Amino acid sequence: MTKDQIEARFLLNWPGFSLDIDLTLPGRGVTALFGQSGSGKTTLLRCMAGLERADEGFLSFKGEIWQNGKTWLPAHRRPIGYVFQEASLFEHMTVRNNLHYGRKRIPAARQTDLDPIIELFGIGHLLGRKPDRLSGGERQRVGIARALAVNPRMLLMDEPLSALDSARKQEILPYLEKLRDRLDIPIVYVSHSPEEVARLADYLVAMNNGKVMAHGPLKETLARIDLPIRLGEEAGVVLDAVVAERDSSWHLAKLDFSGGSLWTRDKGIALGRRVRVRVLARDISLARDNREHSSIQNVLPGEVEAIADDEHPGLALVSVKVGPSVLVARLTKRAAHMLEIAPGQAIWLQIKSVALME
Numbered sequence: 001m002t003k004d005q006i007e008a009r010f011l012l013n014w015p016g017f018s019l020d021i022d023l024t025l026p027g028r029g030v031t032a033l034f035g036q037s038g039s040g041k042t043t044l045l046r047c048m049a050g051l052e053r054a055d056e057g058f059l060s061f062k063g064e065i066w067q068n069g070k071t072w073l074p075a076h077r078r079p080i081g082y083v084f085q086e087a088s089l090f091e092h093m094t095v096r097n098n099l100h101y102g103r104k105r106i107p108a109a110r111q112t113d114l115d116p117i118i119e120l121f122g123i124g125h126l127l128g129r130k131p132d133r134l135s136g137g138e139r140q141r142v143g144i145a146r147a148l149a150v151n152p153r154m155l156l157m158d159e160p161l162s163a164l165d166s167a168r169k170q171e172i173l174p175y176l177e178k179l180r181d182r183l184d185i186p187i188v189y190v191s192h193s194p195e196e197v198a199r200l201a202d203y204l205v206a207m208n209n210g211k212v213m214a215h216g217p218l219k220e221t222l223a224r225i226d227l228p229i230r231l232g233e234e235a236g237v238v239l240d241a242v243v244a245e246r247d248s249s250w251h252l253a254k255l256d257f258s259g260g261s262l263w264t265r266d267k268g269i270a271l272g273r274r275v276r277v278r279v280l281a282r283d284i285s286l287a288r289d290n291r292e293h294s295s296i297q298n299v300l301p302g303e304v305e306a307i308a309d310d311e312h313p314g315l316a317l318v319s320v321k322v323g324p325s326v327l328v329a330r331l332t333k334r335a336a337h338m339l340e341i342a343p344g345q346a347i348w349l350q351i352k353s354v355a356l357m358e
């Protein structure tokens with residue numbers, strides 16, 4: 001444990017549910033708590049916030065004890081911001097007063113400037129409005145800004161997009177990306193959406209039934225097929241890439257990652273820009289030779305790293321090294337048998353589609 005980490009151990013027993021956690025988390029970036037409904041994500045977040053008191057618990061934040069056998073700081077004494085699934089704004093107050101409300105009793109918060117937060121979330125024009133005049137997406141932007149207005153040292157977010165429809169989610173995600181890139185405090189983000197996790201997280205904690213199934217840096221963890229993280233249709237990896245070239249006549253952009261390049265639909269992102277790319281296992285086929293006549297534009301040479309069972313008994317996951325990067329393909333076990341897939345084998349990856357996430 002270094003001074004820069006968060007150490008969390010909680011043991012909690014409720015009738016029908018137990019939480020049993022022992023984690024060391026990074027002190028910066030976005031940590032996603034990921035898992036199915038009922039896996040205990042919210043309960044873990046509430047234990048970290050001091051909203052729930054585990055029977056046995058230990059929490060140290062960058063070397064400061066927030067909970068151990070003797071100490072238990074209640075939520076209002078922890079320097080955190082908490083974002084709920086639905087922004088619980090004070091309906092009788094303007095957006096401006098909602099933002100100022102929590103700051104009154106926190107001297108450190110009063111000294112910090114609200115303007116960068118207002119600018120970050122694009123809510124300057126909403127300051128004079130009451131919450132009933134805000135859209136769902138605007139409400140949640142204000143809710144997140146309000147959690148930040150108290151100058152927290154950690155931001156805890158419980159499925160902040162879950163109450164929004166998919167168009168509103170797409171509206172908010174870029175704000176969350178900006179937040180991740182500009183904020184120097186750790187964010188713990190509860191989600192059951194693999195897409196959100198792929199876009200936002202730096203570190204992944206996969207939970208099931210009150211326990212941690214796997215945890216580690218996002219990109220490495222998604223590329224490991226030996227871990228019990230079951231994503232089904234959403235299995236796949238995330239790569240860091242740079243927009244390297246544009247083919248305007250075909251509206252395509254070339255993304256360079258360490259190990260190769262991928263062409264994707266051009267979204268108008270500037271050349272040289274760093275982006276995340278998500279490649280789903282179901283969108284990759286494997287072939288022994290490089291077939292020339294195919295509609296698939298992205299064909300990369302690789303080397304089979306490992307093969308593992310998928311959740312479905314007819315399917316297998318295959319991890320393939322492409323230079324220093326690893327991609328994961330999903331195919332039928334029959335195809336894997338026919339291709340004689342084995343570790344160390346040279347193979348071609350045919351990638352049908354890649355999702356560019358800014």
Ligand SMILES: Nc1ncnc2c1ncn2[C@@H]1O[C@H](COP(=O)(O)OP(=O)(O)OP(=O)(O)O)[C@@H](O)[C@H]1O
Pocket residue numbers: 014015016017035036037038039040041042043044192
């Ligand atoms: N106060 C409580 N007393 C007893 N059981 C509880 C309490 N709160 C939650 N539970 C139970 O604890 C389990 C974990 O709930 P939790 O809300 O942490 O899961 P989650 O992973 O966040 O789920 P979701 O994605 O649906 O929000 C569930 O079985 C839930 O019914």
